[in-house]
Amino acid sequence: MKKFGRYGGQFAPEVLMPALEELAGAYEQHKNDAKFVAELRHYSEDFGGRPTPLYHAKRLSEHLNKKVYLKREDLVHGGAHKLNNTIGQALLAKYMGKERIIAETGAGQHGTATAMAGAVLGLETVIYMGVKDMERQKMNVFRMKLLGAEVIPVSSGSQTLKDAINEALRDWVANVGDTYYLVGSIVGPHPYPTIVRDFQTVIGQETREQILGKEGRLPDSIVACAGGGSNAMGIFYPFLNDDVDLFAVEAGGEGLKKTEKVAYHSASLCAGEEGVLHGARTKILQNKYGQILESHSIAPGLDYSGVGPELARLVDTGRVKARNISDEDALDAFHVLSRLEGIVPALESAHAIAYVQKDDVGDLVVINLSGRGDKDVETVAGLK
Amino acid sequence: MMIREKFDELRGKKEGALIAYICAGDPIAEKTVEIVDALVKGGVDMIELGLPFSDPVADGATIQAAIDRALTSGMNPDKFFKLAGSMNVNVPLIVMTYYNLIFRRGIKRFVSDCKSAGISGIIVPDLPVEESEELHQFCRDAGVDLIFIVAPTTTEERMNLILDKASGFLYIVSRLGVTGVREDVADSTEGLLKRIKAPIPKAVGFGISKPEHVREILKAGADGVIVGSAFVNIIAKNEPEMLKSLENLATTLKSVTLNR
Numbered sequence: 296m297k298k299f300g301r302y303g304g305q306f307a308p309e310v311l312m313p314a315l316e317e318l319a320g321a322y323e324q325h326k327n328d329a330k331f332v333a334e335l336r337h338y339s340e341d342f343g344g345r346p347t348p349l350y351h352a353k354r355l356s357e358h359l360n361k362k363v364y365l366k367r368e369d370l371v372h373g374g375a376h377k378l379n380n381t382i383g384q385a386l387l388a389k390y391m392g393k394e395r396i397i398a399e400t401g402a403g404q405h406g407t408a409t410a411m412a413g414a415v416l417g418l419e420t421v422i423y424m425g426v427k428d429m430e431r432q433k434m435n436v437f438r439m440k441l442l443g444a445e446v447i448p449v450s451s452g453s454q455t456l457k458d459a460i461n462e463a464l465r466d467w468v469a470n471v472g473d474t475y476y477l478v479g480s481i482v483g484p485h486p487y488p489t490i491v492r493d494f495q496t497v498i499g500q501e502t503r504e505q506i507l508g509k510e511g512r513l514p515d516s517i518v519a520c521a522g523g524g525s526n527a528m529g530i531f532y533p534f535l536n537d538d539v540d541l542f543a544v545e546a547g548g549e550g551l552k553k554t555e556k557v558a559y560h561s562a563s564l565c566a567g568e569e570g571v572l573h574g575a576r577t578k579i580l581q582n583k584y585g586q587i588l589e590s591h592s593i594a595p596g597l598d599y600s601g602v603g604p605e606l607a608r609l610v611d612t613g614r615v616k617a618r619n620i621s622d623e624d625a626l627d628a629f630h631v632l633s634r635l636e637g638i639v640p641a642l643e644s645a646h647a648i649a650y651v652q653k654d655d656v657g658d659l660v661v662i663n664l665s666g667r668g669d670k671d672v673e674t675v676a677g678l679k
Numbered sequence: 680m681m682i683r684e685k686f687d688e689l690r691g692k693k694e695g696a697l698i699a700y701i702c703a704g705d706p707i708a709e710k711t712v713e714i715v716d717a718l719v720k721g722g723v724d725m726i727e728l729g730l731p732f733s734d735p736v737a738d739g740a741t742i743q744a745a746i747d748r749a750l751t752s753g754m755n756p757d758k759f760f761k762l763a764g765s766m767n768v769n770v771p772l773i774v775m776t777y778y779n780l781i782f783r784r785g786i787k788r789f790v791s792d793c794k795s796a797g798i799s800g801i802i803v804p805d806l807p808v809e810e811s812e813e814l815h816q817f818c819r820d821a822g823v824d825l826i827f828i829v830a831p832t833t834t835e836e837r838m839n840l841i842l843d844k845a846s847g848f849l850y851i852v853s854r855l856g857v858t859g860v861r862e863d864v865a866d867s868t869e870g871l872l873k874r875i876k877a878p879i880p881k882a883v884g885f886g887i888s889k890p891e892h893v894r895e896i897l898k899a900g901a902d903g904v905i906v907g908s909a910f911v912n913i914i915a916k917n918e919p920e921m922l923k924s925l926e927n928l929a930t931t932l933k934s935v936t937l938n939r
Binding site for chain 2: 304305306307308309310311312313314316451452457461464465468471569570571572573574576579581583584585586587
């Protein structure tokens with residue numbers, strides 16, 4: 296399926312179209328292949344640490360007066376859900392005979408997870424990263440280099456994720472024969488939104504089994520932060536046909552305001568308008584002429600001007616509810632979880648916690664704790 | 680002037696077409712008019728005017744910098760159409776832009792604005808043939824050419840889809856990669872040109888900057904060449920003799936297209 300309703304599609308340069316076809320074909324061929332599935336399982340479990348626990352956060356539950364479970368994606372190797380996707384795609388790249396993988400990264404989490412997958416599978420790895428993000432996430436830059444990846448600074452445009460994507464796309468256009476472009480979220484031209492969602496769906500599959508085991512019923516709601524939206528789609532997908540409220544929490548930043556050039560938030564689902572960005576028709580932050588706005592969030596992994604087309608579709612149909620949380624409230628939740636549960640969450644995931652703190656989401660809630668906050672400690676310390 | 684008329688005229692004179700790309704509003708809108716005049720004076724046969732988009736993924740560093748300068752100078756689609764409409768040139772004008780600007784303006788309105796401004800063709804580097812149905816229909820109805828890109832990676836199957844919809848000319852990407860000046864022109868160009876049997880003019884772009892390139896490309900069977908970054912580099916320097924330098928480069932490149 297190339298489209299999700301009217302969203303998605305393949306708005307890509309002609310040079311890449313055959314590569315996208317090749318990828319779609321290879322994915323269809325391998326995704327149910329027993330050898331591929333077994334190998335992916337091996338890496339996910341023994342290398343990545345899956346399954347991750349579904350943790351009953353007792354002190355947070357008391358504090359919020361509802362039963363809260365945390366899906367501990369922060370415990371995946373690398374400290375975030377990102378490895379679920381990168382190990383899957385890197386393995387696919389290997390099955391396709393590609394020797395080089397490239398990726399863009401915002402927070403550095405996808406870059407790190409790509410570098411890990413590249414290292415363990417013996418693939419040459421090149422990561423594009425905005426200069427501004429490199430400054431904000433020095434530790435991840437160092438980690439990627441330690442893991443043998445080449446990190447290429449991107450100094451064009453806003454020097455953040457969207458510019459890194461532009462630069463990675465350019466690399467792919469020039470080296471499409473031997474290079475696999477490893478997209479980090481459920482964005483980009485078909486088949487990427489589907490491939491990434493499938494590899495992240497393990498989060499939701501485990502959650503379903505675990506919550507039924509612990510509670511004997513499905514939760515009232517599932518809450519996940521959404522930048523591009525991969526951790527949200529990953530946990531939501533197995534629950535789409537259930538009576539479970541699904542909340543995608545975006546970065547409200549400094550409020551849903553914008554100028555002709557800048558948005559003070561990254562809430563494409565809440566405040567974006569239909570357009571075409573990075574290969575897909577989706578909801579994007581743009582001005583009246585269609586120029587893409589620079590987005591903002593305290594959480595670099597949410598700082599993106601677009602969102603996955605499938606999530607845009609699910610918000611339109613009403614199946615997923617889009618919400619947003621300010622930088623300030625996310626910071627507060629960052630501290631709350633750290634103190635009550637001894638878990639420092641990623642600033643991205645703190646948005647999901649903040650939303651549960653703020654609104655009525657039922658009595659039994661699962662929050663996707665998509666990553667750990669070690670990478671954000673310096674940012675938060677700097678704010679004091 | 681229509682694009683096909685121009686190719687027919689040139690073929691009659693046994694000339695190849697020299698198509699120049701510049702970004703509208705680089706460095707400022709007022710200068711764009713003078714730049715186009717200088718290029719036409721130098722012998723350019725068609726002008727590809729970039730309508731700047733914030734995220735130009737198919738362009739290299741040189742053209743992205745031009746786009747950034749143009750956006751900083753305040754270029755936008757409203758000003759663009761006003762500017763193009765005010766140009767009094769006797770060569771076809773073609774707009775090159777990314778799909779979101781077209782989508783956002785409204786596809787029908789964009790095409791009708793092109794028509795009113797005297798623009799004869801549209802090139803959209805991030806719109807493959809599969810997604811082009813709506814734009815194609817409006818273009819056909821308005822008599823504006825929708826120009827498609829083909830690359831060395833384009834399969835036969837896709838080539839047929841493209842040839843089915845293409846008008847004006849085919850934009851042949853000389854090699855994999857983004858726009859930008861390069862030292863040599865790939866062999867793959869010749870093979871690609873030979874694969875296309877349809878009677879549509881073929882112009883080769885991406886990386887062409889020198890008379891040798893132009894000669895080679897025309898010899899390989901192209902009907903024209905598209906030169907962008909080499910002109911944009913001159914504009915980037917923005918020196919007092921810029922217009923003269925642009926005219927001189929145009930004259931140098933054009934001279935190679937004569938007497939085929």
